[in-house]
Amino acid sequence: MFRAAIAVFIAHGAGTILSFLRNVIIGRMVSVEDFGIVGTFALAFAIIQTATDVGFDRMIVQDKDGRDEGFQSCLHMLQVLRGAAGMIFFLIFAWPYAWFLGNLDIYWAYLAMSIVPLIRVFIHFDVYRFQRNMKFVPTALITGGAPLASLIMVVILLPLVPDYRVMLIAIIVQQSVFVILTHVLAQRRWQLSWDPVVVRRALRFGLPLLLNGILVFAIHNGDMLLVGGFLGMDVLGWFYVATLLTITPALHLDTTIRSVVLPGLSRSVENRAAFEAHAREAVEYAAAAAIVILGATYLLGPIMVLVLFGAKYAQALPYLLPL
Numbered sequence: 001m002f003r004a005a006i007a008v009f010i011a012h013g014a015g016t017i018l019s020f021l022r023n024v025i026i027g028r029m030v031s032v033e034d035f036g037i038v039g040t041f042a043l044a045f046a047i048i049q050t051a052t053d054v055g056f057d058r059m060i061v062q063d064k065d066g067r068d069e070g071f072q073s074c075l076h077m078l079q080v081l082r083g084a085a086g087m088i089f090f091l092i093f094a095w096p097y098a099w100f101l102g103n104l105d106i107y108w109a110y111l112a113m114s115i116v117p118l119i120r121v122f123i124h125f126d127v128y129r130f131q132r133n134m135k136f137v138p139t140a141l142i143t144g145g146a147p148l149a150s151l152i153m154v155v156i157l158l159p160l161v162p163d164y165r166v167m168l169i170a171i172i173v174q175q176s177v178f179v180i181l182t183h184v185l186a187q188r189r190w191q192l193s194w195d196p197v198v199v200r201r202a203l204r205f206g207l208p209l210l211l212n213g214i215l216v217f218a219i220h221n222g223d224m225l226l227v228g229g230f231l232g233m234d235v236l237g238w239f240y241v242a243t244l245l246t247i248t249p250a251l252h253l254d255t256t257i258r259s260v261v262l263p264g265l266s267r268s269v270e271n272r273a274a275f276e277a278h279a280r281e282a283v284e285y286a287a288a289a290a291i292v293i294l295g296a297t298y299l300l301g302p303i304m305v306l307v308l309f310g311a312k313y314a315q316a317l318p319y320l321l322p323l
Contacts, residue, residue, distance in 0.1 A: 014140070016252040018147035019174075022154050023244055026167055027309045029158050036233030037164035039240035040101055043224055044090070044113045045171060047097075050217040052086040052117065054078075054206025058258075060128040062266040063205070065198075067132065072125050073193040078202055079123060080192065086117025100229045109168050119175045126186035132263055138185040139259070145181050150174035220247055241309050242316035245301055246293070246323040253289035257282060297321060 027035050056075045065071040094110040103110075127138040150170045157166050183190060224243060228236040261282040268274035301320040305313055 013252060015143035015147045016248060018144065018151050020244065020248055022147065022151045022170060024308045025151075025154055025158065026170075027241060027313070030163055030166075032237035032312055033233045034164045034237070035240060036228065036236035037103065037106065038167040039224060039236050039243075040097075040103065040228055040233075041109070041113065041164070041167050041171060042240075043221055043228070044097065044110060045116060046217060046221050047093070048086050048090050048113070048117050050213045051089050052082045053210060053213040054082065054202065055209040056082070056202065056206070057125065057128045058209075058262065059202060059205050060125050061131050061262050063201070066129060069188060070193055070195060071198055072129065072188070073191045074195045074198040075125055075202060076190060077192040077194055078199065079125070080121050083117045083119075083121030086120075087114045090114040090117065100225075102229070102232065106164075109165070112168060113171070115172060116175050119172070119179055122179050122183075122190070124179075124182040124186040124188075124190050126188050127182050131259065132266075134263055136259065141185060142178060142181045146174045146178035149177040220251075235315075238313045238316040239319070241305060241313045242319045242323055245304055245316075246297060246320060249293050249296065250289075253293070254286075257285045257289065261285070294321075 023038075026038055030038070056079055060066045060072065060075065063071070091111065091114045094114065095104075095107060098104050098107040098110050127142060130136075130138050150173050153173045154166055154170050157169060161169075224236065224240065227239050261278055264278040265275060265282075268278055297320050302317050305316050305320070
């Protein structure tokens with residue numbers, strides 16, 4: 001399992017670093033206020049995901065029928081419905097979101113974010129099926145390729161569009177490339193089906209994850225929403241930098257740990273001793289990750305703020321360790 005953890009860590013790390021580098025470039029090139037608006041786009045994407053996250057990608061890995069083609073095609077159909085619900089949700093939510101943040105003048109930009117769940121309708125779940133056998137190369141290519149395309153787009157567009165709009169385009173490009181790569185690397189055809197039994201199982205599996213996702217959103221993003229709504233885009237700009245430097249490595253390590261331990265937990269669900277052993281490993285990985293993040297933030301956080309993002313974000317420094 002340790003080798004798999006290293007492989008997944010490197011694979012997801014490439015995507016995380018590319019996304020982080022994209023944010024650094026944008027942060028240096030735009031004003032603090034515009035970078036606050038950039039943060040509201042990332043927040044909007046998180047809201048869309050949270051509002052409809054019922055864990056179909058994880059169900060493919062964990063469910064005993066995850067290898068079955070009919071099971072997979074039914075989850076594709078549910079993903080289509082999920083994407084449509086996400087698009088409708090944000091078409092309705094965009095105006096109150098812009099109003100709360102005091103950004104009604106760019107309401108059109110938040111409205112444009114509703115295209116993201118529509119794009120994600122077409123995700124092919126085959127790449128998640130591969131993880132059942134601890135095959136993470138396709139996932140690595142996707143998690144690295146999509147942020148790379150987004151970074152290249154930012155480098156091309158920033159001289160032409162040196163403001164918050166470049167992030168909106170970058171998000172749409174990244175999600176489009178992500179979906180395309182899931183099809184390029186898939187072995188099966190993307191198809192749709194409907195099975196009431198699978199639908200009921202998927203809802204039983206997903207609804208607790210949806211409720212959990214709302215709580216996780218509140219932990220990871222609720223503070224950003226309140227900062228933006230009550231203190232404005234200037235404050236949100238430097239607060240977003242502090243959040244990037246603390247939450248980004250935490251989410252990266254969380255994704256790594258989940259990718260590695262879920263297949264083992266799934267296979268041993270009927271063997272109590274084996275299951276408890278895998279569960280202990282998961283807790284140990286998480287504890288080690290927390291120690292590493294805290295130590296790295298203490299030693300490197302201030303340097304990264306000032307060197308990477310610039311002195312205009314120095315107000316973020318006192319908030320790194322508490323975050």
